[in-house]
Amino acid sequence: MLELGFFYMFAGLAVMAALGVVMSRNTVHSVMFLIFCFFNAAGLFFLLDAEFIGILLILIYVGAVMVLFMFVVMMLEVNFAGLREGFLRYLPIGGMIALVLFIEIVAAGSSGIFSPEGMPDPGHAAQHVNNTVEIGKVLYTRYLLGFEVAAIILLVALIGSVVLTLRVRKDAKYQNISRQVNVDPADRLRKVKM
Amino acid sequence: MSWLDTAITAGIWALEVLAIAIPVALSVAYITYAERRVIGWMQIRKGCNRVGWAGLLQPIADGLKLFLKETIIPTTANKFLFVAAPVMSLLPVLVAFAVVPFGETTLGGLWEVAHVMAISNLNIGVLYVMAISSLGIYGILMAGWASNSKYAFLGAIRATCQMVSYEIAMGFAIVCVLMLSGSLNLAEIVRAQSGGFWHWYFIPLFPVFLVYFISGVAETNRSPFDLTEGESEIVAGFFVEYSGMWFATFSLAEYGAMILISLITAIMFLGGWHAPFPFLDVIPGTVWLLGKTAFLIFMFIWFRATFPRYRYDQLMRLGWKVFLPVTLVWIAVIGISIYTPVLSDIIGFWRPGSAL
Numbered sequence: 001m002l003e004l005g006f007f008y009m010f011a012g013l014a015v016m017a018a019l020g021v022v023m024s025r026n027t028v029h030s031v032m033f034l035i036f037c038f039f040n041a042a043g044l045f046f047l048l049d050a051e052f053i054g055i056l057l058i059l060i061y062v063g064a065v066m067v068l069f070m071f072v073v074m075m076l077e078v079n080f081a082g083l084r085e086g087f088l089r090y091l092p093i094g095g096m097i098a099l100v101l102f103i104e105i106v107a108a109g110s111s112g113i114f115s116p117e118g119m120p121d122p123g124h125a126a127q128h129v130n131n132t133v134e135i136g137k138v139l140y141t142r143y144l145l146g147f148e149v150a151a152i153i154l155l156v157a158l159i160g161s162v163v164l165t166l167r168v169r170k171d172a173k174y175q176n177i178s179r180q181v182n183v184d185p186a187d188r189l190r191k192v193k194m
Numbered sequence: 195m196s197w198l199d200t201a202i203t204a205g206i207w208a209l210e211v212l213a214i215a216i217p218v219a220l221s222v223a224y225i226t227y228a229e230r231r232v233i234g235w236m237q238i239r240k241g242c243n244r245v246g247w248a249g250l251l252q253p254i255a256d257g258l259k260l261f262l263k264e265t266i267i268p269t270t271a272n273k274f275l276f277v278a279a280p281v282m283s284l285l286p287v288l289v290a291f292a293v294v295p296f297g298e299t300t301l302g303g304l305w306e307v308a309h310v311m312a313i314s315n316l317n318i319g320v321l322y323v324m325a326i327s328s329l330g331i332y333g334i335l336m337a338g339w340a341s342n343s344k345y346a347f348l349g350a351i352r353a354t355c356q357m358v359s360y361e362i363a364m365g366f367a368i369v370c371v372l373m374l375s376g377s378l379n380l381a382e383i384v385r386a387q388s389g390g391f392w393h394w395y396f397i398p399l400f401p402v403f404l405v406y407f408i409s410g411v412a413e414t415n416r417s418p419f420d421l422t423e424g425e426s427e428i429v430a431g432f433f434v435e436y437s438g439m440w441f442a443t444f445s446l447a448e449y450g451a452m453i454l455i456s457l458i459t460a461i462m463f464l465g466g467w468h469a470p471f472p473f474l475d476v477i478p479g480t481v482w483l484l485g486k487t488a489f490l491i492f493m494f495i496w497f498r499a500t501f502p503r504y505r506y507d508q509l510m511r512l513g514w515k516v517f518l519p520v521t522l523v524w525i526a527v528i529g530i531s532i533y534t535p536v537l538s539d540i541i542g543f544w545r546p547g548s549a550l
Contacts, residue, residue: 002200028275028339035332055321063328064361067335071354074339074347130317132378177511 007047014040027073035066049124052132210313214291222449223253229495236499263438268342271435275340280436280443283333287450290326293319294457295381297467297480310381311480319380320368323458327413330451331357334415334422334432337444341435349431352506353415353422359513360409366521367406370399371462373528374544380458384466386546391470396463398544402524403463405517407490410455412509414448416494418501419509426503456490457483464490 017040020033038061045054112118139147227242227249234241243249267276293316298308316322331353338350372378374395375386387394396403412419423431433444460466464486467479474482504512531537532545 026272028272032275032336051316051318052321055318055325059321059325059328063325063331064358067331067354067357070332070335071351074335074350132318 003047007044010040010043010047014044027076028070031066031070031073034069035062038062038066050131052135207313211292214294214313215288218288218291218450218453219446221453222446223257225449225452225491226256226445227253228491229498232492232495233499236496257442260442261439265438265440266435268435270342272340272342275336276435277440279333279337279340280440280447281333282336283330284443284447284450286326286329286333287447287454290323290454293322293380294454295319295384295461295466297478297483298381312381315379315381318378320372320378320383320462323380323454324365324368327451327454328357328361330413330447333444333447337436338432341432343435345428345430345434346432348428349422349424349434352424352428353432355506356412356415356419356421356509359510360412360517363405363513363517363521364409364413366518366525367399367402367409368462370402370521370524370528371395373525373532374398374541376545380461380466384461384468386544387465388468390468390472391465393544394463394465394468395544398528398541399463399524401520403459405521406463407455407459407493409513409517410459411494411497412513414451414455414494416448416452417498418503420503421506421509424503452491452494453487456487456494459490460486 014037017033017037021030021037024030024033038057042054042057042062045051045057108114230252231241231243231249241249242252245251245255267273292313295310295312295315297311299311300306300308312319334353335350338346338348338353341347371383375383377383377386415422421431423433425431428434433441436444460483465482467483469475469477469479469482528541531541
């Protein structure tokens, strides 16, 4: 009863926040709505006993990724009039994509695969099941290769983006921190007898 | 579960929340007082000693003053976000206290087993604290952007740069603790350090302990990492446009975060509610935990009186080029020593579950 109430609260707020992302005219408000949407999605994970994934969603997406997102969006100079200009021109193609997506979702929903009978309620995990431990066990044994491959891909992406954007200017002045730290007062300071 | 049971549970929850929120609010008030007195002594002056005996009523007078002041909202500000920002920075701090274990109690022998004194003894307590306390940055970002002021915006930009530099090192520091304790539960981490100060994690993890605490100072935006405020360059940074009670809410959040970071550091590295020597166990654990927390809060104040402010490129260098490598190396050191025959016996001393 309480759980169902929480489900409708999280799900409803998530849907409303998602609508807010596309409907709000101010990009910073959009980002705020997106953060709120992630937050509610994390709430849904908690209801499914997947507290580890829920917390990760908050930690990674809300706590880190969206901060950088917000950082970029806050710096944009948004021309609100310009944004609304092409609305009619892109309406047909946008509407078509939306229609196809809508039909797909309705078709999938009514096919019966996702019905309560097709997907029985797994029930709650037992009290002693710690899903951090369980995920760790599977991730570092059975799916170790995939995990490592994903890590390597991320590392390559990280280094690649640094290499692509790094621009060393010859005329810029840099501090050599270790030299600064190793400075001897005797080299710079001279006591004068007055 | 009937409605009556639900109501009783909700009532107990409310009492638990009040039992933590009210002491936190009071200690915030008196930490501001302690800070002014301690810094006063460090700078060879008196500090506030006029209101009440030895100035003890000063925080209340300050609170009253801020409460009665007019709240000014700039005309060009984004009103909704401007008002929401202080709340957004205070909320995560208070919410994070939900998983902090303040000790173990049998309630004077009423219960047979000792219960952990926390609102929620969550299995993933460490991650929860990390995730929730990292949300505090949104308050700063929102305040900086919504104020529609250059200084406030610069403060918000600095906050972002600062956050990305310390957060990763902080996460890795926690990984080291987890490798020894084998649990994400804060109460389990404390239990793993039982039996005298030589079992506490600050000994095997000393560099990581320093990294975590210093990153904690950066997370609370305290001096020497208060570049988001930077009153000498950007006036007051992100809260330059705030006045009255909204301004007070920001400092409430800052001091609350200070208590939280000190508590978590005491729990993860300084043995939580355990006494430094087993024979001192007669003193209740909560007293020990709060004593360690008070010491760490004193460290915060001491830092503020001692160090000049970091420039923000210096802070980023510190985060990425010093803290991150140190924690990465220490993870490798701990990991290798767990699986090397002789070393594993040494490190096993701090790992209660190593027999498994």
